[in-house]
Amino acid sequence: LNYAEKGIKFEEKQIVTFSHSDMPAPKYSFIQEATSAPEVSFYDYIVIGGGTAGCPLAATLSARDAKVLVLERGGSPYTNTTKIRMENVISTLTDDSPNSISQSFISEDRVPGNRARVLGGGTVINLGFYSRAETLFLKEAGIDEALANESYEWVEKKIVYKPGAFQWQTAVRNGLLEVGVLPDNGFTYAHLNGTKTSGTLFDKNGNRHTAADLLEYANPTMIKVYLHAVVHKITFTTKDGQRPKADGVIFYDANGGRHIAYLKHESNNRSEIILSAGAIGSPQLLMLSGIGPAARLRSLGIKVVLDQPMVGREMADKPLNGLIIPYPTHIPLSLATVVGINKTSNYFESLNGFDLSALSGSGGAQPQTSNPSQEAMANSTRNQAFLVQTIFGPISKGYLELQNTNASDNPKLRFNYFQAAVDLRRCVSGMQTIINVVNSDSLSRFRFRNMTTQDLINMTVNRAGNLRRRNPNATTSLEQYCIDTVMTFWHYHGGCQIGKVVDRDYKVLGLDQLRVIDASTFSFSPGTNPQAAIMMLGR
Numbered sequence: 001l002n003y004a005e006k007g008i009k010f011e012e013k014q015i016v017t018f019s020h021s022d023m024p025a026p027k028y029s030f031i032q033e034a035t036s037a038p039e040v041s042f043y044d045y046i047v048i049g050g051g052t053a054g055c056p057l058a059a060t061l062s063a064r065d066a067k068v069l070v071l072e073r074g075g076s077p078y079t080n081t082t083k084i085r086m087e088n089v090i091s092t093l094t095d096d097s098p099n100s101i102s103q104s105f106i107s108e109d110r111v112p113g114n115r116a117r118v119l120g121g122g123t124v125i126n127l128g129f130y131s132r133a134e135t136l137f138l139k140e141a142g143i144d145e146a147l148a149n150e151s152y153e154w155v156e157k158k159i160v161y162k163p164g165a166f167q168w169q170t171a172v173r174n175g176l177l178e179v180g181v182l183p184d185n186g187f188t189y190a191h192l193n194g195t196k197t198s199g200t201l202f203d204k205n206g207n208r209h210t211a212a213d214l215l216e217y218a219n220p221t222m223i224k225v226y227l228h229a230v231v232h233k234i235t236f237t238t239k240d241g242q243r244p245k246a247d248g249v250i251f252y253d254a255n256g257g258r259h260i261a262y263l264k265h266e267s268n269n270r271s272e273i274i275l276s277a278g279a280i281g282s283p284q285l286l287m288l289s290g291i292g293p294a295a296r297l298r299s300l301g302i303k304v305v306l307d308q309p310m311v312g313r314e315m316a317d318k319p320l321n322g323l324i325i326p327y328p329t330h331i332p333l334s335l336a337t338v339v340g341i342n343k344t345s346n347y348f349e350s351l352n353g354f355d356l357s358a359l360s361g362s363g364g365a366q367p368q369t370s371n372p373s374q375e376a377m378a379n380s381t382r383n384q385a386f387l388v389q390t391i392f393g394p395i396s397k398g399y400l401e402l403q404n405t406n407a408s409d410n411p412k413l414r415f416n417y418f419q420a421a422v423d424l425r426r427c428v429s430g431m432q433t434i435i436n437v438v439n440s441d442s443l444s445r446f447r448f449r450n451m452t453t454q455d456l457i458n459m460t461v462n463r464a465g466n467l468r469r470r471n472p473n474a475t476t477s478l479e480q481y482c483i484d485t486v487m488t489f490w491h492y493h494g495g496c497q498i499g500k501v502v503d504r505d506y507k508v509l510g511l512d513q514l515r516v517i518d519a520s521t522f523s524f525s526p527g528t529n530p531q532a533a534i535m536m537l538g539r
């Protein structure tokens, strides 16, 4: 973040650039399977996790003439680009096979979730909505606003698109304006109160562009990316009386081969290991490496390097609640390109033609209406929209704990959705706005005439109800509705927060040569959606 201050300029001529159009998948010579990695190697920087933060970070470092290694546990997003097209977002998330690019889990809250397992990380499996963070986020993190803006532009130039006018998104935008989510901010990436259209990672042909594309900015002679490289542990030198210093990383390839990458001794001053394994992966790996709550680590046979009780604490996820709206006509599918931001800290988004409730784990019980032809239409996932909301923050926090010492397994996660009363109040207020939008004139032509709001509520409880809900008839209030139908917004964060696990330069407290750069450092999820802020941070 101090590059500009220090007068360091990026060598633009080293950067491989393409025009921002629908380009073919890049063929990077520096991306290889980890099976081809030497047993021992040496680098200036070792980035663990080639995800949303890791890719822009590694590209940036390599363009500064540092020798950079990226270790990514998943494969390439360019192997099967059909899988990551817009129409396949939900089928990718429901693919639970061992080679899936999405690893699913169920939190202790009984809410199913997904985490990326692919180069490009969350940007390869997410819903693509792109919106910058509020300035509060920059202020709290102490990030220079001008440098943040330059970094956003660096990302946007390569992978962010202005969306076309989708019929459903236009109706939702008009509905939000009609019920008072004002002003109309038109098209902008900025985080502003009111209703706006923002960016998307999908181009006009529905092809997804991801953080992996940012590696086009890398200096190809200075970077190496290994795929299917599962990092098991960071190693430390611990000389008597001195702070532990991170010096290497142990990783395994797809054939189970063990490799170790070390930081180069001669470049010690700028050498670092940077953990960008995401909000779930980074605290997990710190613990597996001996940095975490000592008693718990010892109980799993892990040698303690630093007793750090805050690793894995204050984990959070934004709750998702909304209404399923079956409609009587066929309209082209769309993912969120419009967002409403109101003064009571709710964010409203929508998608249509996708069955998001397939992810709720409730088994997708069928809607109950009194009209058979309505039911036939409502049963078709192509003919339904999901109008959803989430809240600022959230205030409710949970935790991450190791279940075992296998880096590929999910740790135990609890997010405690709505534990804080203010989160529940915000959800109720947001649901009231959603009900108003659903009943607005703008959406009236997308509604079955005799399907009431209560019908929609019942349908959503049945289809999107989470695994915790036991009795659908027990949903008697909007408070209970929020609790019974909460799903993940996938904005996991925390576990390595600034001031608790890392300092304001993202350096791990109490250790040398180790930083964390990803969503695990956040105390709240930035913006309406965090990927813009995370890529900016990586840059």
Ligand SMILES: Cc1cc2nc3c(=O)[nH]c(=O)nc-3n(C[C@H](O)[C@H](O)[C@H](O)COP(=O)(O)OP(=O)(O)OC[C@H]3O[C@@H](n4cnc5c(N)ncnc54)[C@H](O)[C@@H]3O)c2cc1C
Residues within 6 Å of the ligand: 048, 049, 050, 051, 052, 053, 054, 071, 072, 073, 074, 093, 114, 115, 116, 117, 118, 119, 120, 121, 122, 123, 125, 126, 127, 128, 129, 130, 131, 229, 230, 231, 232, 276, 277, 278, 279, 281, 282, 285, 407, 489, 490, 491, 492, 517, 518, 519, 520, 529, 530, 531, 532, 534
């Ligand atoms: C389904 C879904 C929809 C979403 N929709 C949106 C949206 O529309 N807009 C938005 O802004 N945000 C969205 N998000 C959130 C956003 O995508 C994430 O917050 C963001 O991608 C997280 O970035 P990260 O760098 O912290 O982690 P990630 O991008 O997850 O990167 C972590 C990387 O580390 C790798 N890794 C983990 N452990 C290891 C290990 N042991 N060894 C080697 N590699 C490892 C992972 O495979 C991964 O590639 C969505 C997320 C999901 C899952």
